[in-house]
Amino acid sequence: MxxxxxxxxxxxxxxxxxxxxxxxxxxxxxxxxxxxxxxxxxxxxxxxxxxxxxxxxxxxxxxxxxxxxxxxxxxxxxxxxxxxxxxxxxxxxxxxxxxxxxxxxxxxxxxxxxxxxxxxxxxxxxxxxxxxxxxxxxxxxxxxxxxxxxxxxxxxxxxxxxxxxxxxxxxxxxxxxxxxxxxxxxxxxxxxxxxxxxxxxxxxSVLDGLRFLREQPNLRTSFLADLAAMIFGLPRSLFPALAVGFYGGDARTVGLLVAAPAVGALVGALFSGWISRVHRHGLAVLIAVAAWGLSIAAFGLTSGHLWLGLALLAVAGCADTVSMIFRNTMMQVAAPDEMRGRLQGIFIVVVAGGPRLGDFESGSVAALSTPLVSVLTGGLACVAIVLLLAARRPAFLRYDNRHPTP
Structure with a gap:
């Protein structure tokens, strides 16, 4: 355990x-x-x-x-x-x-x-x-x-x-x-x-790294799944508004909302002994990203119940940790050594840029509608993209780390 x-x-x-x-x-x-x-x-x-x-x-x-x-x-x-x-x-x-x-x-x-x-x-x-x-x-x-x-x-x-x-x-x-x-x-x-x-x-060459990723469907799908989670399922730019509008809180409430996913991620990593026994890494990534999206969507329905909202954010953070562990392992095992540095560089760009795009997406949708609509549609959009990836890339679902193919 x-x-x-x-x-x-x-x-x-x-x-x-x-x-x-x-x-x-x-x-x-x-x-x-x-x-x-x-x-x-x-x-x-x-x-x-x-x-x-x-x-x-x-x-x-x-x-x-x-x-x-x-x-x-x-x-x-x-x-x-x-x-x-x-x-x-x-x-x-x-x-x-x-x-x-x-x-x-x-x-x-x-x-x-x-x-x-x-x-x-x-x-x-x-x-x-x-x-x-x-x-x-x-x-x-x-x-x-x-x-x-x-x-x-x-x-x-x-x-x-x-x-x-x-x-x-x-x-x-x-x-x-x-x-x-x-x-x-x-x-x-x-x-x-x-x-x-x-x-x-x-x-x-940087371009060689990008071409390699474009030609390797399993690794490319893992990156797309992460982008779906970060762009559509990360409403952190809405936390100040949600703290006041949803929970009647203040800056301390914002701090709790920000910290909750990190606490869940830490707990998920501490209880990760089972992960080494899982070999279908592609399937595990999509399940984890779907769990993230569903948790975020459910978080949007917790108005007036702060601790329930924090618990759901923690569940989302735990799911994100599981996804990240399997995605990193796929990149390290399936990619040849001469490409690992460039793929890690692309990974940094995704990790750094994805959440910022997510801030823009959630803030824009909230401005056009409401924070509640932004959170709900973002989480559900993340799940929809996961289902689309599963339908378009059945080989990703069958990916086995004992026989890795990029």
């Missing part, structure tokens, strides 16, 4: 990477809170605070694809080291500007953009390392463990950041984040050389 710890026991390299990424994830979430607090304190503008997300999104999308191509061309260990060192340096710059009291919003925007760029360049390299460190049968468990560390960062990081910032100022969160990168740097330093399968020196 509980998460399978076999990858942590069998591979010291994976164990160090997992621990390092978990620690740094907490630090990065603390930094995200500190930047928002600083920007709002300097400007008293929600628009200026919202620009922080845009400053991060643009380099994530812009460099995500190229980061994957670089990862397929060079030593992935060195690229991971460079990315972690760059992120640590940016956190140190943020700490310095807070300690010096520069009070320059432009510095914060530039720092956030640099963070997005370094993350987009190095993340495909780190993710594509995992299939080199573990046998294929341990990858579902490893992806579940990665989900645990990510969601711990998303839940623990903001809380610790808020406490530290309230007691010692924004510089305390930045300093902790800088120190936390020591764990990642050590993990990357201890890795063996990670040359791509086709050797270094051969320039990997």
């Amino acid at each position: 509980f998460a399978d710890l076999t990858p942590l026991r069998s591979s010291p390299h994976y164990r160090r990477i997992w621990f390092g990424q978990g620690v740094s994830s907490i630090g990065q979430q603390m930094t995200a809170v500190a930047v928002s607090v600083q920007v709002y304190a300097l400007t008293r503008s929600t628009f200026a605070t919202g620009l922080v997300g845009l400053c991060s999104l643009l380099p994530l999308v812009g460099f995500g694809l190229y980061g994957g191509a670089i990862a397929d061309s060079v030593d992935r260990r060195k690229l991971g080291l460079i990315g972690a060192a760059g992120l640590a340096a940016v956190s140190a710059i943020l700490a310095a500007q807070a300690l010096l009291g520069l009070h320059q919003v432009a510095v914060l925007y530039v720092a956030v953009a640099l963070q997005g760029g370094f993350f987009a360049i190095s993340s495909p390299a780190r993710s594509s390392m995992i299939p080199r460190l573990l046998p294929a049968e341990q990858l579902p468990a490893a992806n579940a463990l990665n989900t645990i560390s990510m969601n711990l960062g998303m839940t623990v990081g903001p809380m610790l950041g808020g406490l530290l910032i309230g007691a010692y100022g924004s510089q305390s969160a930045y300093l902790v984040d800088t120190a936390a990168f020591a764990a990642v740097l050590y993990a990357m330093w201890r890795l063996p050389t990670m040359l791509p399968a086709n050797g270094t020196g051969r320039r990997a």
Whole structure:
């Protein structure tokens, strides 16, 4: 029932990477809170605070694809080291500007953009390392463990950041984040050389990665299923309106709504021991995405019942974790090593861009109708797309990780 710890026991390299990424994830979430607090304190503008997300999104999308191509061309260990060192340096710059009291919003925007760029360049390299460190049968468990560390960062990081910032100022969160990168740097330093399968020196093309994805129906379907969930079934931009209109709450209610999916995702990952025994990964992805859509649609019917709404959001987060574990495993197992970096880069673009498109979709529908209509139609549209994918791609339903085909 509980998460399978076999990858942590069998591979010291994976164990160090997992621990390092978990620690740094907490630090990065603390930094995200500190930047928002600083920007709002300097400007008293929600628009200026919202620009922080845009400053991060643009380099994530812009460099995500190229980061994957670089990862397929060079030593992935060195690229991971460079990315972690760059992120640590940016956190140190943020700490310095807070300690010096520069009070320059432009510095914060530039720092956030640099963070997005370094993350987009190095993340495909780190993710594509995992299939080199573990046998294929341990990858579902490893992806579940990665989900645990990510969601711990998303839940623990903001809380610790808020406490530290309230007691010692924004510089305390930045300093902790800088120190936390020591764990990642050590993990990357201890890795063996990670040359791509086709050797270094051969320039990997971003377009080749996109063409490969276009020609591989199973991997392409997994991406489309995720986009359906993120674009139509993620009403997070409506949470402030729903907190007031549905539940008669305030900012604390918004915080609960935002946290609920992450809590459900964490619980789903902690109780993921069964996942390694499932082999029909395509079917599992579509069932999980359909469960997400149905949970979101049901959430739209919980007006006046906050705890029921939070429970349904948690169920949606748990379903999303299951989907993500199987989708990541399919990408790692079915794709050849020389394409893994570029596919991870495309994955970053989907993960970063999908929710932002979802914000636009849900907000636009709500403006033309009501928040209730937006939530209901979004969740049901997600389910409808899943049914369409199942009808159009029956081979995806039969996908078996013991005989992977991209």
